[in-house]
Amino acid sequence: MESACKICKRLVEGSECPVCKSKELTKNWKSIIIIFDPDCDIARKVGFELPGKYALKVL
Numbered sequence: 001m002e003s004a005c006k007i008c009k010r011l012v013e014g015s016e017c018p019v020c021k022s023k024e025l026t027k028n029w030k031s032i033i034i035i036f037d038p039d040c041d042i043a044r045k046v047g048f049e050l051p052g053k054y055a056l057k058v059l
């Protein structure tokens with residue numbers, strides 16, 4: 001199971017977030033959102049700037 005970065009909410013497979021280099025990861029997350037196009041309305045609304053998988057809720 002992937003972990004979610006507590007800073008940018010990106011889903012990460014290793015032990016470090018590749019985007020913000022944070023090691024603050026948690027398995028305590030819910031609801032996946034997949035961003036294909038960071039320019040779309042949803043991505044802008046939630047503030048995700050790179051394509052990828054993100055957790056909507058990080059506990």
Ligand SMILES: [Zn+2]
Pocket residue numbers: 005006007008009010017018019020021022
């Ligand atoms: Zn991150």
